[in-house]
Amino acid sequence: MxxxxxxxxxxxxxxxxxxxxxxxADLIESIFLPAFHNPVLARLDDQGVVxxxxxxxxxxxxxxxxxxxxxxxxxxGSLAVHGTVNDLAMGGAQPLFxxxxxxxxxxxxxxxxxxxxxSLAGAARAAGVQIITGDTKVVxxxxxxxxxxxTTGIGLVPEGVELSASAARPGDCxxxxxSIGEHGMxxxxxxxxxxxxxxxxxxxxxxxxxxxxxLAADGRIHTLRDPTRGGVxxxxxxxxxxxxxxxxxxxxxxxxxxxxxGACELLGLDPLYVxxxxxxxxxxxxxxxxxxxxxxxxxxxxxxxxxIGSVTAAHPGLVTxxxxxxxxxxxxxxxxxxxxxxx
Amino acid sequence: MxxxxxxxxxxxxxxxxxxxxxxxADLIESIFLPAFHNPVLARLDDQGVVxxxxxxxxxxxxxxxxxxxxxxxxxxGSLAVHGTVNDLAMGGAQPLFxxxxxxxxxxxxxxxxxxxxxSLAGAARAAGVQIITGDTKVVxxxxxxxxxxxTTGIGLVPEGVELSASAARPGDCxxxxxSIGEHGMxxxxxxxxxxxxxxxxxxxxxxxxxxxxxLAADGRIHTLRDPTRGGVxxxxxxxxxxxxxxxxxxxxxxxxxxxxxGACELLGLDPLYVxxxxxxxxxxxxxxxxxxxxxxxxxxxxxxxxxIGSVTAAHPGLVTxxxxxxxxxxxxxxxxxxxxxxx
Numbered sequence: 001m002x003x004x005x006x007x008x009x010x011x012x013x014x015x016x017x018x019x020x021x022x023x024x025a026d027l028i029e030s031i032f033l034p035a036f037h038n039p040v041l042a043r044l045d046d047q048g049v050v051x052x053x054x055x056x057x058x059x060x061x062x063x064x065x066x067x068x069x070x071x072x073x074x075x076x077g078s079l080a081v082h083g084t085v086n087d088l089a090m091g092g093a094q095p096l097f098x099x100x101x102x103x104x105x106x107x108x109x110x111x112x113x114x115x116x117x118x119s120l121a122g123a124a125r126a127a128g129v130q131i132i133t134g135d136t137k138v139v140x141x142x143x144x145x146x147x148x149x150x151t152t153g154i155g156l157v158p159e160g161v162e163l164s165a166s167a168a169r170p171g172d173c174x175x176x177x178x179s180i181g182e183h184g185m186x187x188x189x190x191x192x193x194x195x196x197x198x199x200x201x202x203x204x205x206x207x208x209x210x211x212x213x214x215l216a217a218d219g220r221i222h223t224l225r226d227p228t229r230g231g232v233x234x235x236x237x238x239x240x241x242x243x244x245x246x247x248x249x250x251x252x253x254x255x256x257x258x259x260x261x262g263a264c265e266l267l268g269l270d271p272l273y274v275x276x277x278x279x280x281x282x283x284x285x286x287x288x289x290x291x292x293x294x295x296x297x298x299x300x301x302x303x304x305x306x307x308i309g310s311v312t313a314a315h316p317g318l319v320t321x322x323x324x325x326x327x328x329x330x331x332x333x334x335x336x337x338x339x340x341x342x343x
Numbered sequence: 344m345x346x347x348x349x350x351x352x353x354x355x356x357x358x359x360x361x362x363x364x365x366x367x368a369d370l371i372e373s374i375f376l377p378a379f380h381n382p383v384l385a386r387l388d389d390q391g392v393v394x395x396x397x398x399x400x401x402x403x404x405x406x407x408x409x410x411x412x413x414x415x416x417x418x419x420g421s422l423a424v425h426g427t428v429n430d431l432a433m434g435g436a437q438p439l440f441x442x443x444x445x446x447x448x449x450x451x452x453x454x455x456x457x458x459x460x461x462s463l464a465g466a467a468r469a470a471g472v473q474i475i476t477g478d479t480k481v482v483x484x485x486x487x488x489x490x491x492x493x494t495t496g497i498g499l500v501p502e503g504v505e506l507s508a509s510a511a512r513p514g515d516c517x518x519x520x521x522s523i524g525e526h527g528m529x530x531x532x533x534x535x536x537x538x539x540x541x542x543x544x545x546x547x548x549x550x551x552x553x554x555x556x557x558l559a560a561d562g563r564i565h566t567l568r569d570p571t572r573g574g575v576x577x578x579x580x581x582x583x584x585x586x587x588x589x590x591x592x593x594x595x596x597x598x599x600x601x602x603x604x605g606a607c608e609l610l611g612l613d614p615l616y617v618x619x620x621x622x623x624x625x626x627x628x629x630x631x632x633x634x635x636x637x638x639x640x641x642x643x644x645x646x647x648x649x650x651i652g653s654v655t656a657a658h659p660g661l662v663t664x665x666x667x668x669x670x671x672x673x674x675x676x677x678x679x680x681x682x683x684x685x686x
């Protein structure tokens with residue numbers, strides 16, 4: 001039942017190795033962890049947490065290769081800030097500093113770079129993070145694709161905060177901060193030139209103030225994760241696996257806006273596997289759930305927050321969902337490369 | 344005299360924008376600094392230095408796009424560790440942690456990735472740095488070039504250490520840790536399929552223990568810089584400009600090994616502009632120069648260390664060199680893209 005993944009040939013990198021699903025997990029387990037093994041990395045959280053001279057720091061890195069560079073609701077510059085700020089926030093850290101490294105393709109219009117840099121700078125200012133060092137490399141035309149950006153973030157974890165994907169406990173309430181699938185479908189519709197009646201817009205946003213609001217309301221939050229690549233289903237599977245718990249969710253409780261639902265139906269996609277860039281999943285002690293939910297709903301980025309299920313001691317490592325039609329089904333991690341290059 | 348750079352059209356990114364020379368400086372001054380402005384970044388050192396909860400941390404980021412991936416003396420994996428460890432070391436910091444982010448091209452042989460990851464892990468172990476978090480993205484075949492790696496490093500700056508490219512002072516002795524041009528010429532000969540009688544080998548190495556040895560010998564070191572992209576000439580120009588001093592060097596004092604000299608002559612290159620990955624330049628109080636030099640020569644990576652010139656109050660911002668033939672000439676920053684993708 002623990003998904004031995006019978007996938008295609010393993011001797012070459014596939015697009016799916018960057019999807020955040022099974023193949024990504026494979027790569028981490030078979031190549032990166034054995035080579036780099038250490039206890040910080042082995043936690044497999046979205047951020048490494050280390051203590052330097054008594055300061056507990058969260059550190060996270062992400063490269064952004066989103067295509068197209070500009071999309072409704074954001075661009076690669078703002079995304080590069082939000083993605084990294086959010087990975088810090090999911091560790092409960094206050095984001096402080098970013099590094100920014102560009103890989104540019106020869107021939108890139110200078111105006112495009114300027115727009116991206118201005119957007120990145122604006123998003124950093126809005127999130128209150130300073131860009132403290134950077135790097136630029138240029139590759140020949142045809143050896144890159146316009147702009148790739150790496151951002152690495154450093155944040156300070158407050159005293160007493162210990163969030164981890166390994167920390168979910170049976171009895172926890174599973175909370176989702178809002179409707180899902182908007183980032184992935186916005187990118188996809190832009191890329192494929194699809195026009196829908198209602199425009200799809202990315203939910204890309206910095207979640208650090210939402211997290212601070214939640215932690216201030218009640219500290220009994222065990223796990224936070226932003227369901228980006230691989231969507232809600234992959235994040236829940238990671239938590240179930242790393243915490244050694246089962247997770248049961250209700251399909252009817254998961255908010256999906258009409259344009260996303262429509263586009264997903266048209267394209268044969270399941271919104272549970274589509275990326276978000278401004279949403280989070282929280283595993284919260286049941287006794288704290290009401291207070292945390294109320295605090296989330298008081299924040300603009302958590303207005304539609306809702307409980308979508310619970311953590312169980314039954315079937316550890318598995319995520320199940322009671323469907324709209326009644327019966328439960330297993331919700332697996334994303335397999336393959338449903339939506340490459342969405343971040 | 345301050346080099347108003349009358350360069351080619353400015354509306355597109357050129358390979359030279361990644362060269363570490365004039366065009367790179369241009370891009371930083373015209374696009375990045377105005378957008379991201381803050382005091383940490385404005386120092387324009389190879390590392391940002393920030394204080395968190397009393398701990399003084401150096402942070403640096405670099406993307407590696409070297410071509411080919413494997414070369415005599417190293418590969419993109421070991422280089423990604425050495426480059427970032429050295430940028431920390433140039434701030435006098437003890438390197439502690441690295442983040443590693445891969446951008447892989449679809450179709451990359453898994454064995455190639457494995458070799459690079461193993462080399463990267465080995466170099467990190469040797470340098471005593473832990474890899475605490477990572478990321479992997481995959482782009483379609485033709486949208487990347489095998490493997491790009493970003494490493495971001497965090498180090499601890501010891502009490503009392505204040506190195507900066509802005510801190511060189513008239514009267515300082517200019518020290519070079521060894522012979523120059525080996526990394527760039529090794530890459531170039533590999534890339535162009537050139538065969539020389541004596542094999543050219545990259546000098547790629549982690550310089551943190553050499554720096555620690557130097558600082559232990561005498562703390563009166565003002566500036567350290569590793570002359571990578573753009574070579575010794577570009578690093579000296581950056582220091583001259585940022586410190587507002589003149590620098591005078593002696594061509595006869597600069598060690599260049601025969602195979603590098605031969606290859607440079609054949610290809611019409613000046614070793615002063617060729618990249619190094621295991622060398623450093625130090626601006627040292629004249630009273631401390633002998634002690635620092637002796638300490639360097641006791642270290643395997645500083646055996647050939649030598650004084651190559653001095654810092655002067657005359658002609659601030661300019662680097663001049665007394666040539667082998669007698670007269671002095673101005674040594675400018677690298678213009679254009681002599682050697683793209685050497686790191």
